[in-house]
Amino acid sequence: MSDSIQERYLVGYALAAKKQHSFIQPSLIEHSKQRGIDLVKLDPTKSLVEQGKLDCIIHKLYDVDWKENLHKFREKCPGVPVIDSPEAIERLHNRVSMLEVITQLRFPVSDSERFGVPEQVVVMDSSVLSGGGALGELKFPVIAKPLDADGSAKSHKMFLIYDQEGMKILKAPIVLQEFVNHGGVIFKVYVVGDHVKCVKRRSLPDISEEKIGTSKGSLPFSQISNLTAQEDKNKEYGEDRSLETVEMPPSSFLTDLAKAMRESMGLNLFNFDVIRDARDANRYLIIDINYFPGYAKMPSYEPVLTEFFWDMVTKKKHV
Ligand SMILES: Nc1ncnc2c1ncn2[C@@H]1O[C@H](COP(=O)(O)OP(=O)(O)OP(=O)(O)O)[C@@H](O)[C@H]1O
Ligand SMILES: O=P(O)(O)O[C@H]1[C@H](OP(=O)(O)O)[C@@H](OP(=O)(O)O)[C@@H](O)[C@@H](O)[C@@H]1OP(=O)(O)O
Ligand SMILES: [Mg+2]
Numbered sequence: 468m469s470d471s472i473q474e475r476y477l478v479g480y481a482l483a484a485k486k487q488h489s490f491i492q493p494s495l496i497e498h499s500k501q502r503g504i505d506l507v508k509l510d511p512t513k514s515l516v517e518q519g520k521l522d523c524i525i526h527k528l529y530d531v532d533w534k535e536n537l538h539k540f541r542e543k544c545p546g547v548p549v550i551d552s553p554e555a556i557e558r559l560h561n562r563v564s565m566l567e568v569i570t571q572l573r574f575p576v577s578d579s580e581r582f583g584v585p586e587q588v589v590v591m592d593s594s595v596l597s598g599g600g601a602l603g604e605l606k607f608p609v610i611a612k613p614l615d616a617d618g619s620a621k622s623h624k625m626f627l628i629y630d631q632e633g634m635k636i637l638k639a640p641i642v643l644q645e646f647v648n649h650g651g652v653i654f655k656v657y658v659v660g661d662h663v664k665c666v667k668r669r670s671l672p673d674i675s676e677e678k679i680g681t682s683k684g685s686l687p688f689s690q691i692s693n694l695t696a697q698e699d700k701n702k703e704y705g706e707d708r709s710l711e712t713v714e715m716p717p718s719s720f721l722t723d724l725a726k727a728m729r730e731s732m733g734l735n736l737f738n739f740d741v742i743r744d745a746r747d748a749n750r751y752l753i754i755d756i757n758y759f760p761g762y763a764k765m766p767s768y769e770p771v772l773t774e775f776f777w778d779m780v781t782k783k784k785h786v
């Protein structure tokens with residue numbers, strides 16, 4: 468079919484400049500174009516109905532004006548898929564409601580693999596952090612994570628806390644999460660509609676009982692799974708740990724889990740971080756869920772995203 472008679476579709480995107488730069492790559496534009504899909508940049512400050520005959524909108528912007536703009540568009544054009552609904556995305560902006568998704572899943576557990584989330588407590592009042600009772604049943608070491616996961620640099624600033632002294636650096640509201648040894652590797656599971664792809668990334672190294680006894684205070688870190696191998700080495704989080712020999716979790720387990728999460732959250736575009744308990748190889752813990760992650764880092768990102776856009780613009784089922 469020649470270009471002139473092939474039906475063309477319009478996918479509008481509204482993304483922060485950094486995200487646009489990493490996600491809207493020439494290779495993706497070209498791939499989609501070949502399939503009859505044109506990616507068009509939206510002006511989030513202007514009415515969406517006046518920005519072309521859109522067949523689908525994708526977005527990762529959180530300000531009130533944008534949500535209002537989207538809301539109006541959805542009212543005027545209820546048949547056009549908006550990927551995803553701001554209300555569904557919101558749940559991932561808080562590290563408690565984010566992991567409640569997992570604890571509420573009614574997912575048939577396989578005979579071998581089990582899943583869950585690490586024990587955690589949320590502290591809303593900074594004065595509680597200086598007293599001895601903030602941890603409740605938890606034991607040191609813990610990871611302290613900002614409660615808000617709103618995409619700001621601050622929301623990624625974490626601390627490994629070894630003792631009560633280390634708690635002094637923290638400010639509420641904060642989540643204190645049990646540190647689980649997991650062999651220094653995390654599995655990032657990327658979800659794009661029906662498509663599920665798992666990749667291995669570096670993580671914090673295991674902490675031995677001996678180290679727990681001798682380490683003091685706190686260790687700050689940020690987005691460790693996004694470090695390159697060289698940065699990782701320079702930061703001395705551990706020696707050059709090869710990922711190649713690490714066995715992946717069974718893919719059917721991850722696919723079933725992703726499907727259950729997708730349906731429960733009503734989201735199409737997200738990834739989740741999974742660690743495997745070093746003391747129990749069949750126990751997997753979900754530690755983080757991110758909306759619209761760095762898909763360009765996923766193998767075959769161009770065909771996978773193009774296929775997803777196709778499904779959306781041709782009105783195949785989406786959650
Ligand atoms: N409970 C835990 N036990 C052991 N290590 C953990 C735990 N929670 C987090 N980590 C380590 O800390 C890293 C950062 O934690 P987390 O993924 O929650 O933060 P994030 O800033 O939201 O990450 P992302 O960049 O994926 O959004 C993880 O990738 C993992 O290496
Ligand atoms: O660019 P963005 O701001 O969307 O950053 C996201 C980042 O993607 P990027 O690598 O393309 O930056 C993601 O990396 P991967 O999980 O895919 O490794 C992950 O860190 C998300 O948590 C970030 O989203 P945020 O939590 O900050 O909203
Ligand atoms: Mg993470």
Ligand SMILES: [Mg+2]
Pocket residue numbers: 616755756757
């Ligand atoms: Mg995250």
